[in-house]
Each structure stands twice: as structure tokens, then as C-alpha cells.
Amino acid sequence: MRHYVGGGFDTSGDPFPLVDPANGRTVGEAPAASRELVDRAVVAARRALRGPWASWSPAERSRMLHRIADGIERRFEEFVARECADTGKPRELASTVDVPRAIANFRSYADLLTGRAERSWHTPTPDGRGALNYTVHKPLGVVAVISPWNLPLLLLTWKVAPALATGNTVVAKPSELTPGTACLLAEVMAEAGVPAGVFNLVHGEGSGAAGQWLTEHPGVDAVAFTGESRTGTSIMRAAAERLAPVSFELGGKNAGLVFADADLEQAVGGTLRSAFTHSGQVCLCTERVYVQRPVFEEFTDALAAGAGTLSEYGPMISAAHRDKVLGHLAKAAADGELRAGGGAPRFGDERDGGFWVEPTVLTGLAEDHPAVREEIFGPVVHLAPFDTEEEALALANAGPYGLAATVWTGDVSRAHRVAPALDVGIAWVNTWNLRDLRTPFGGVKASGIGREGGDHSLDFFSEPMNVCVKL
Ligand code: NAD
């Protein structure tokens, strides 16, 4: 595990341990960047802004993004293995979601960039000759990208790709729990001919360490962050000191609404996926499901039976996170009803040293119970009945978060009525996590600030400037 600063690899800094979540064993270490190294990374990124990079055309940057995608593709299996080693996620998930999406992140911004139209206006003037206004998009400058542990490469590249596409330079800090694929990405950047200082990588923790030093650094012009809502508050405070713009993708407590007119088999299958993909450690996962009363028992029985048969799942990321999830479960089991799972599975092998939690289905908790209100970020879903559409909307829209929601219904009018009335950034109807990378992605309330994806990211990472020429 190495830092990458100014085009060179660096292993300086006190090492911190890397733990395999599947068995709890320490399997390696990574160096924690010193404040001085973070500073060097920002200085390198700033210097690169004034170098040849500044004159690269969008077409040249687009070709570079494709070369980065090619580089990930060439080392696909290495990326998959590293992602699995760091997170413990099933190979199936890393090889069909995480690594292909990282490649798609670079390719989609490469393509968007070349097709992007610049706007201009002809403005009338009293002399009849008029003026031409046109917009020039400039990079913001040095961008800090801070990413979490759940989809390490996918979420890092989701921000790095548009930041580079728009001509910025980047200092990235991946989660201290999952630095592996970011290190491979730095190697790919070097192989792809990304100019020195354009992409920099530093490792370490967040608070009181590399993450905080980076977000507080006066040489950082903008911060793109994905992680917990309360971390977002700290980062926003740091960025506010110098009025640096922020783009935040934060926590969620996503609702699913199952109407009695839905295809129940589809709704059960979709909810199993939306609740238990990556053991619930995806910000878009459904943690509370409201089911219309006539089908509540049937749906609950089917979901609980489905959860009980899931075998392809990974562990929680850390002992601390496992303990947080199990703490929620102990309280929820005492106050409500466990319909499936509820504890740590026993395997009788080395996995018993790891951080596993069974896929869990709960019922019978009040809406203000911590397991229904707080983000758990584990394989836990609570089901509650509702009677009317209005009640379903009120339940889904309650609480501090507003990232995503899923509606299961066979009534097309209801779908169009309910989905836009949800207080979220993303609503899916009869599907979950179906992504088109051009669409706006983000949350409302405590789930985020701003939108990423397609033109939204290109807009965030660039400064539009108007030029007015009197004709
Ligand atoms: P986290 O906030 O603890 O850490 C995220 C990153 O921020 C890490 O790199 C960490 O080192 C860094 N960090 C922590 N404190 C910092 C500080 N004070 N200053 C600067 N950097 C700091 O989040 P996590 O536990 O890694 O990830 C899980 C959380 O992320 C969940 O809440 C989840 O919902 C959220 N998430 C949201 C989305 C989304 O798109 N909305 C996507 C993935 C994860």
C-alpha cells in the first residue's frame, strides 16, 4: 500500500493494520500520511494545474479517461481480488458491480465530455449590432475526494472521473479500511500517462488525520465526499472556513413501499436484493419496508423465508461495525419480533473470527424505535403494515434522511403519483438500483448536498464563466 504524490509512489508514515473482515485476521498494513505529506500532495496538485495539463483539450482528457478504463480492464482480476480482500464482499459482487462500474465511470464521463454543448446567446444592444455571450467552463482547481469503505473503487472513481474530465487535479483519500484498489488505481493512472500531480493519493484516517488535514487545507478548492452524514457536517465546517464548494453523498434510511396491487413475487425478490446486497452495506439499501395490510403477512413470510435461504453474502466491514449492527438487533429483538436471522452465524471454521451478521427480518417495532429510525448499514430490514397511499407516503417521508426509495405496484397511475411525492433524491418503481450514469444521483435532507452523475457532476466540478463580446 503506497501513497502516490506528484507522480511518485511513497511509503512514508506510521503503518496502520489492515484486517480481513471475513476472518478477523490482520493481513497487511498501510502507511498513514503525515500532515506534511498531505501538504505535498496538495502542492503537487496545484502545481499540476499550471503545467501541460492546463492546455489539454476535452478530447485529450476524454482519451486519457478511456486509457484509465482500459488499464482497469487489463488488471480486472487484480482489482476484483483486492476489493474482495479489503471488504470481504463476494467475488460475484466485486466482479459484476464494483470493478465494471469503475470502468464505466471513466468511460461514461469520457463520452459525455466530447458530446457536451457549450451555450451562447446573441444579446440585442441599442446600436443594433448586439453582443455575443458565451460560457466557458473552467476547472475548480484542486479537488479533495474522500470516499468510504463499502464500494471503495466504485465510489472513488465516481468522483475522480468527472473531476479529471473537467480539468481539475485531485487529491484522493480512500477509507482507511479499504485502501487497496485506490493503490492499484494510482498505478493505472501512472501507466495511462496521467501527468504528474494530476492524481494524488494519500492514506490514513479521517478525523485528526489525513482526511481532516485535506479538507482543512487552504490549497483545496472543493471537496467531494461520500460517507456518513455527521462526517459531512465536520467536512462542511472545514470547507466553510474558505467557502469551498462541497458535493456530499451521505447516509440513508431508505423505505420500500409494497402495494397490494404489486406483483408480490417480484416485490419479494426485489426487496431481498435491495435489503441484503453487500449485506446491507450500500447506501441505497432498503432498511424499512411498508406493506399494504392485505398482503402484509404473505409478504413478510415470503421475505423471511427468502432471507433464511441466502447463503452468498459477506461480512460487516469491521468488528466495530458488526458490534453496532448486533447492538441494534439485540434491542430490536427485545422490543419487536424477529422473523429471520438476528445474530452472528456460526460456520465452524476460520470465518467465526470474522464480522458476520445473518440477514435479518424484523416486525413489530414502533416508528420511533432506533432500528427503524437510525441508519444501521447492515443486513437488517423492518416491515410494518399500512392502509392507505397517504399513510404510506407519510411513513416513507418521515425521518431525517432522504436518499432513495422503492415502490412496488402494478398500478401505473399510482406509480406516477407516489414516486414523485417521495422526499428522496432517487425513487425506483418495480426495480432497485437500476442505474443510468447520466441521471441525477444524490439525496435530500441529511442524505446529501448536490447531485452527481452526468452533467450534474460536470457542472459541480467546473466553474462556468461568461464572456460577453460587443459586436
Ligand atoms: P465515514 O463518514 O466514517 O468515512 C468516509 C470517509 O471519510 C473515510 O475516508 C474517512 O476516513 C473520512 N473521514 C472521516 N472523518 C473525517 C473528517 N472529520 N474529515 C475528513 N474525512 C473524514 O463513512 P463510512 O463509514 O466509511 O461509510 C459509511 C457511510 O457512508 C454510511 O453512512 C453510508 O450511508 C454512507 N454512504 C453514502 C453514500 C451515498 O451515495 N449517499 C454512498 C456510500 C456510503
Ligand code: 6OD
Ligand atoms: O451508483 C452510484 O453512482 C452510487 N454513487 C452509488 C452509491 C452507493 C452507496 O453505497
